[in-house]
Amino acid sequence: QKEVEQDPGPLSVPEGAIVSLNCTYSNSAFQYFMWYRQYSRKGPELLMYTYSSGNKEDGRFTAQVDKSSKYISLFIRDSQPSDSATYLCAMSGGGNNRLAFGKGNQVVVIP
């Protein structure tokens, strides 16, 4: 079983729709959960950062962490064509000095 599982998609949605992305993981030591956004031919940029379980909201973006289910989600409300990118989940914890990434989920928002 891979440490972090993320369905690579791609996912196409019409403009204005809600985008729902998720990752599952196997390492119960993970405590820090992140979502990165990567535009084509660019490096990933940190989008959301959450510690432990719970929700975090930032504008149109909401990150959820359910540690009991080892499941994290990212929701994008009122999606825009500029949200078209690959979204990677990442996580860390347990004293291990590294981030474990999912494969990334390509999202296309159609005008």
Next chain:
Amino acid sequence: SAVISQKPSRDICQRGTSLTIQCQVDSQVTMMFWYRQQPGQSLTLIATANQGSEATYESGFVIDKFPISRPNLTFSTLTVSNMSPEDSSIYLCSVEDPGSSSYNEQFFGPGTRLTVL
């Protein structure tokens, strides 16, 4: 935040040759990281480079294949040695957020797209 540049942005190389990738940061950082991003695969950490010490390599990556230099707090290089087509990938450097005590908040460079023929 940190602004990171990488050189070259892309290259096409012949089998058996080596390529050195440069990573420059606009502020001093303790830890720099080198990743590989292959099509359809997770972003994979190659090694962690601290200034003044040997790089720490992840399982499956060795210094002979991926030598790393870290001469100061704003610069690092990764060399891909004796390349084969399997080394074709995007190579990214990243740094910890200089304003954060957490290595989880990393800033990435734009990447170097390497094709080995």
